[in-house]
Amino acid sequence: MKALVNSELLKLRTLPTWWVAGLAMAAVAVLLAGWNSWQAHTFMQPFEDYLAGAVLTPREDMSAEQVASMRDLWETQGDPGRIAATLYTSGQVFGLLLAGVLAVLLVTNEYHYRTLTATFLAAPRRGRVITAKLVAVLITSAGLWLVATSVGLVVGGIFLSSQGAGLGLGSGDVLGAVLLNLAAYMVWGVFGFGLGVLIRSQTAATVTAAALYFLSSVVVAFAFQAVHDLLIEEDWVLQAQVLLPGVASQIMTTPGELFAGAPAAWTGAVVLLAYSLIGGLTGTLLLLRRDVT
Amino acid sequence: MTSPAVQDAPAPADGRTLEFRGLSKRYRDRSAVQDLSFTVRPGRVTGFLGPNGAGKTTTLRMLLGLTAPTSGTATIGGQRYRDLGQPLRTVGAMLDESGTHRRRTGRDHLRVQCAATGLPARRADEVLDQVGLARAGGRRYEEYSLGMRQRLNLAQALLGDPPVLILDEPANGLDPEGIAWMRALLKGLAAEGRTVLVSSHLISEVEQTADDLVIISQGRLVAEGASRDIAARVRGESRVRVRSSRPAELAAALVAAGATVTDPPAEDGPLFVGGLGTGAVAALAAAHGGELYELTEDAPDLEQAFLRLTQGKAEIR
Numbered sequence A: 001m002k003a004l005v006n007s008e009l010l011k012l013r014t015l016p017t018w019w020v021a022g023l024a025m026a027a028v029a030v031l032l033a034g035w036n037s038w039q040a041h042t043f044m045q046p047f048e049d050y051l052a053g054a055v056l057t058p059r060e061d062m063s064a065e066q067v068a069s070m071r072d073l074w075e076t077q078g079d080p081g082r083i084a085a086t087l088y089t090s091g092q093v094f095g096l097l098l099a100g101v102l103a104v105l106l107v108t109n110e111y112h113y114r115t116l117t118a119t120f121l122a123a124p125r126r127g128r129v130i131t132a133k134l135v136a137v138l139i140t141s142a143g144l145w146l147v148a149t150s151v152g153l154v155v156g157g158i159f160l161s162s163q164g165a166g167l168g169l170g171s172g173d174v175l176g177a178v179l180l181n182l183a184a185y186m187v188w189g190v191f192g193f194g195l196g197v198l199i200r201s202q203t204a205a206t207v208t209a210a211a212l213y214f215l216s217s218v219v220v221a222f223a224f225q226a227v228h229d230l231l232i233e234e235d236w237v238l239q240a241q242v243l244l245p246g247v248a249s250q251i252m253t254t255p256g257e258l259f260a261g262a263p264a265a266w267t268g269a270v271v272l273l274a275y276s277l278i279g280g281l282t283g284t285l286l287l288l289r290r291d292v293t
Numbered sequence B: 001m002t003s004p005a006v007q008d009a010p011a012p013a014d015g016r017t018l019e020f021r022g023l024s025k026r027y028r029d030r031s032a033v034q035d036l037s038f039t040v041r042p043g044r045v046t047g048f049l050g051p052n053g054a055g056k057t058t059t060l061r062m063l064l065g066l067t068a069p070t071s072g073t074a075t076i077g078g079q080r081y082r083d084l085g086q087p088l089r090t091v092g093a094m095l096d097e098s099g100t101h102r103r104r105t106g107r108d109h110l111r112v113q114c115a116a117t118g119l120p121a122r123r124a125d126e127v128l129d130q131v132g133l134a135r136a137g138g139r140r141y142e143e144y145s146l147g148m149r150q151r152l153n154l155a156q157a158l159l160g161d162p163p164v165l166i167l168d169e170p171a172n173g174l175d176p177e178g179i180a181w182m183r184a185l186l187k188g189l190a191a192e193g194r195t196v197l198v199s200s201h202l203i204s205e206v207e208q209t210a211d212d213l214v215i216i217s218q219g220r221l222v223a224e225g226a227s228r229d230i231a232a233r234v235r236g237e238s239r240v241r242v243r244s245s246r247p248a249e250l251a252a253a254l255v256a257a258g259a260t261v262t263d264p265p266a267e268d269g270p271l272f273v274g275g276l277g278t279g280a281v282a283a284l285a286a287a288h289g290g291e292l293y294e295l296t297e298d299a300p301d302l303e304q305a306f307l308r309l310t311q312g313k314a315e316i317r
Helices: A002-013 A017-044 A047-054 A064-077 A080-088 A092-112 A116-122 A126-162 A172-199 A202-214 A218-230 A235-243 A245-253 A265-289 B004-008 B056-063 B106-117 B122-130 B146-158 B176-191 B203-207 B227-235 B247-256 B278-287 B302-309
Strands: B018-027 B030-040 B045-049 B071-076 B091-094 B164-168 B195-200 B212-217 B220-226 B239-244 B271-274 B292-298
Touching (some): A002 A092, A002 A126, A017 A047, A017 A064, A047 A064, A064 A080, A080 A126, A080 A172, A092 A116, A092 A126, A092 A172, A116 B106, A126 A265, A172 A202, A172 A245, A172 A265, A202 A245, A218 A235, A235 A245, A245 A265, B018 B056, B030 B056, B030 B212, B045 B056, B045 B176, B056 B071, B056 B164, B091 B146, B106 B122, B106 B146, B146 B164, B164 B176, B176 B195, B220 B227, B239 B247, B239 B278, B247 B278, B278 B292
Parallel strands (some): B045 B195, B164 B195
Antiparallel strands (some): B018 B071, B212 B220, B239 B292
């Protein structure tokens, strides 16, 4: 089994894909960690400075309610644990998609370049090949997470130190967020794997992965809100958004509630894993039986 | 179809004999292989012949576990491919459609296979050297010519130094020099006691190399045996071609002598005579006068034998 996993990883390492993906991941993580640092900086100022910078209305013209709501925001966003967690998970928005796409490629390359014949000649027990691929996908996803997290730790660490703030690495919440991030990378890897096995066409699978990932936008939220308000005024309508992979992913990784009444974070993970299992198992069963051409 | 040549062959070495028994493959609307049974023995080159679409590749892919047979079995030393402990060390396969990622180098492609089977990575360089690609190993697959791709395919088959080699149309894309080289290599591998099964749609390609022939057409076995037996069987059907200034008289005399004369003579056309040798025909012609313009033995070569055996069955389905 170890030999098969090595072989799968070697397939990735003998192509430019791995370093292109790694560099892209690092570059995006640097940019987003910088952006997150800039954001954090505004919330880490004393409240009066923050208010002056964030609102154009002069302080004396603001109502007490307005000031209170701004203070709320400043307190939530300025929470040191939250800031550290955001910094250390920088690049996630891109990294999850990349993990999914790399997994798609790892599977569909075999069809696209007709290498499945060679693969199955070397290892005719197809179930073992598929398991090895899944392990390779998990390792690849973890690798991307490691790149992004390292960048986040370096950039975030420098920023926090410059602000005289602690790194927050001892905090359970911060570590929890970092590990949850790892889980998210892996879940998207497995999700991409399932898509690839099921769809087989490289282009179609990649496009589907990206579409499902980005199908979490305001458009979706608006559509569900409209159904909720106009047709079925039940909470489950809004909560059903979690069934879209992109939304599930956001629910899983966003600290606090993504929207009012959103289901708990774990439901997001469960939804994504369920899709991965369905796609992966269906695809695997087909692959085990189908003739290789 | 036992023949003296087959009896001369070394006793089947363990794990090296290929057995096809009642092998069939049906696709939804057509039958690709029907009830195919034959044996391929070690220490010999066996040519696996048939026109395009006869089912050669499907048969080989069933042996290699890539395609599931509808019924029947194909085994290597009595085992199915997927039950072989170390498939690449037992069977090396060079398939027509085997691919490689175009951005991967030839050497890396082989190393991936090495890793999967637990072979040392240096085997990649050794087989590249063996097929004459030592210097091209570091180049990407997309830069390879068709001939180089075939050589890389062959290198992949040799990776595990296997006692059994299965080669599907190995001469495709090779230049004459490459074909000669391939023939010598296959003969050498068989001489080492390996089982070598080579498919081709051109008998001329395997005629000089193959000790045994298995000929299929439309998914069915047409002939199986030692090449020279098949050739001899065909030569038994040889005819004498003769042209004379008095064809009608000659034809009558030949028939009277017990020969068969196939084509009724046109004004000046040749006669095709079966059942008599050139000497007998010449003697009869001399006895009946007239001038002899032509007298040759019309012995079909293997190519013609092949065409005759697979005649009318070559249409693409």
